[in-house]
Amino acid sequence: DTAVSQTPKYLVTQMGNDKSIKCEQNLGHDTMYWYKQDSKKFLKIMFSYNNKELIINETVPNRFSPKSPDKAHLNLHINSLELGDSAVYFCASSHWTGGFGGYTFGSGTRLTVV
Amino acid sequence: KNEVEQSPQNLTAQEGEFITINCSYSVGISALHWLQQHPGGGIVSLFMLSSGKKKHGRLIATINIQEKHSSLHITASHPRDSAVYICAVRDGGATNKLIFGTGTLLAVQP
Numbered sequence: 001d002t003a004v005s006q007t008p009k010y011l012v013t014q015m016g017n018d019k020s021i022k023c024e025q026n027l028g029h030d031t032m033y034w035y036k037q038d039s040k041k042f043l044k045i046m047f048s049y050n051n052k053e054l055i056i057n058e059t060v061p062n063r064f065s066p067k068s069p070d071k072a073h074l075n076l077h078i079n080s081l082e083l084g085d086s087a088v089y090f091c092a093s094s095h096w097t098g099g100f101g102g103y104t105f106g107s108g109t110r111l112t113v114v
Numbered sequence: 115k116n117e118v119e120q121s122p123q124n125l126t127a128q129e130g131e132f133i134t135i136n137c138s139y140s141v142g143i144s145a146l147h148w149l150q151q152h153p154g155g156g157i158v159s160l161f162m163l164s165s166g167k168k169k170h171g172r173l174i175a176t177i178n179i180q181e182k183h184s185s186l187h188i189t190a191s192h193p194r195d196s197a198v199y200i201c202a203v204r205d206g207g208a209t210n211k212l213i214f215g216t217g218t219l220l221a222v223q224p
Contacts, residue, residue, distance in 0.1 A: 031210060041151075041198065043214040056209050090157060094210065103147060103212065107156035 003027050006091050006106035013081055014114055021076045021109045023091030029104070030095060031055070032074035034066060037088040037108070046089075049074055081113045117141045120201050120215035127222050133188040135218045137201030140182065147212065148175050148186045149200040157200070160186070191222045 004025045013019050025032065033056075034046040048056040049068040063079045078085060091106040118139045127133050137146070148160045161168050161175040163184065168175050172191075177184040188195055201215040 033211070035212075041217055043157075043200070043202075043212075045211040045213075048209065048211060050210075056211055058211075092157075092212075102162050103159050105149075105157040105159070 003104050004091055004093055004106040006089075006109050008109060009107065010110050010112075012112045012114065015081055015083060017081050018077070018079045019081060019111070020078070021089055021091075021111075023074045023076070023106055025072055025091075025093040025104070027093060027104060029093035030071055031093060032068065032071075033092045033094075034074065034076050035090045035092060035105075037090060039087070043090070047074075047076075078111075081111075083113050086111055086113045115140075116216065117213050118201055118203055118215040120218050122218060123216065125218055125220045127191050127220070129192060129222055129224050131191050131222075133191050133195075133220065133222075135186045135199050135201075135220070137184045137186070137215055138182060139184075139201075139203045139213075141203065141213065142206035143203040144206045144210075145204040146177055146184050147202045147204065148184075149202055151198045151200060151217070153197075155197075160199075162204075188220075193222045193224050196221050 007022050031050045033048040035043050037043045045058050046060050047066040052068045065077045068074045088108045088110050090108045094103045121136050145164045147162050150158045163177040172189045174187040198217045200217045202212040205211045
């Protein structure tokens with residue numbers, strides 16, 4: 001009955017590989033987000049989708065491509081992984097509703113590129 | 115300068131102490147969130163505020179929109195409160211994105 005679920009929880013991969021992280025929410029929210037937490041624990045927005053439409057693409061390299069097949073899913077695909085991509089990636093969801101809807105976060109995916 | 119500033123960055127308290135974490139922001143917002151993150155753990159939303167004050171158990175959050183300032187208080191602190199507390203403001207524009215502070219690492223010693 002997890003509200004926002006991300007898979008996998010841990011991902012260790014070699015430089016140059018392509019990988020995907022999946023996110024699903026069962027809260028009926030219409031907006032989903034990807035946030036990146038760097039080694040200093042600082043969180044920053046990467047992407048957001050509202051009703052499957054891309055709203056935010058925040059100066060993220062082209063190697064990162066989000067895909068939202070429906071309102072309940074927002075996946076993150078990363079091509080040609082680099083060492084600097086190592087971080088924890090958090091998916092989140094909310095209602096758009098004038099900005100007053102609560103936020104719910106997934107448990108995070110710890111990506112390690114070796 | 116970060117759009118959301120928190121203080122202190124690190125805080126060590128003895129069990130039972132009253133704790134205050136402060137957050138100041140410089141952008142227009144639609145709401146402010148206080149989040150909690152345990153080491154190696156996920157992020158939990160503690161409060162969402164657009165005005166006034168909210169209380170949940172031993173936690174109290176206040177916001178002053180005119181001064182662009184919010185505080186998170188923990189009464190009767192306990193070692194299980196040890197975590198990173200993050201202030202995040204919700205963009206007042208068209209994106210609804212969160213802009214995060216750098217977090218406050220709280221350690222409550224028994």
